[in-house]
Amino acid sequence: xxxxxxxxxxxxxxxxxxxxxxxxxxxxxxxxxxxxxxxxxxxxxxxxxxxxxxxxxxxxxxxxxxxxxxxxxxxxxxxxxxxxxxxxxxxxxxxxxxxxxxxxxxxxxxxxxxxxxxxxxxxxxxxxxxxxxxxxxxxxxxxxxxxxxxxxxxxxxxxxxxxxxxxxxxxx
Numbered sequence: 001x002x003x004x005x006x007x008x009x010x011x012x013x014x015x016x017x018x019x020x021x022x023x024x025x026x027x028x029x030x031x032x033x034x035x036x037x038x039x040x041x042x043x044x045x046x047x048x049x050x051x052x053x054x055x056x057x058x059x060x061x062x063x064x065x066x067x068x069x070x071x072x073x074x075x076x077x078x079x080x081x082x083x084x085x086x087x088x089x090x091x092x093x094x095x096x097x098x099x100x101x102x103x104x105x106x107x108x109x110x111x112x113x114x115x116x117x118x119x120x121x122x123x124x125x126x127x128x129x130x131x132x133x134x135x136x137x138x139x140x141x142x143x144x145x146x147x148x149x150x151x152x153x154x155x156x157x158x159x160x161x162x163x164x165x166x167x168x169x170x171x172x
Contacts, residue, residue: 003027003087003115006035006074009051010044011149012058013131015123019089022117024062030087032059033077034069045132045156057148075110086114091124138164 003023009016009032023030034051046054052067059065070077078084086106088099096116103114126144135141135153138160142150154161 001027002029002031002081002084004031004033004074004078004081004084005087005089006033006070006077008036008044008128009034009055010046010128011051011054011131011145011152013123013126013128013145013149014143015089015091015119015126017058017146018120018123019087019117020059020062020065023087024064027064027087029064029066030062031081031084032065032067034067035074035077036069036071038071046152050152054148054152058146073110075106075112078106078110078112086112088114088116089119090116091119091127136160 003026005016005020005023007016012032020030020032032055034048034055036048044051048069052069055067059067074086078086086103088103090096090099099114099116103116106112106114123144131141131144131149131153134144135157138157141153145153
């Protein structure tokens with residue numbers, strides 16, 4: 001059995017990595033799929049190519065993980081993935097309520113099954129949007145994201161990080 005782990009991954013977080021680390025022990029193969037939506041163009045911090053690069057670097061140590069991308073309905077992508085289920089990570093009850101609706105819809109319109117893995121409690125508060133905001137102010141996100149994401153965030157906000165570090169050096 002294989003799994004498809006879809007998301008925007010803007011960027012991939014330690015919570016995503018936690019779910020993925022456990023999933024690779026359960027499934028024969030996991031495809032991390034960056035879903036892209038033309039209507040959301042310009043809303044992401046990282047371009048599609050940047051997200052794919054970050055994901056490939058962050059998942060390179062897994063022998064049974066690949067990275068892909070798809071635009072459109074997830075059920076259409078799943079139709080091309082024989083013997084696969086949708087993998088979703090959950091952080092809190094609020095995630096479950098939303099994901100349950102989506103899982104029911106995916107089964108209804110595309111006969112696609114969904115498997116949920118709870119993120120470890122220590123990652124229950126971490127989201128890509130929160131990480132992006134902290135990084136935009138030069139905050140330390142190194143515990144909340146894999147090294148590939150932390151490096152990419154630092155490059156994206158290099159001026160803010162440089163200013164913050166200069167202020168800390170002169171104040172220290």
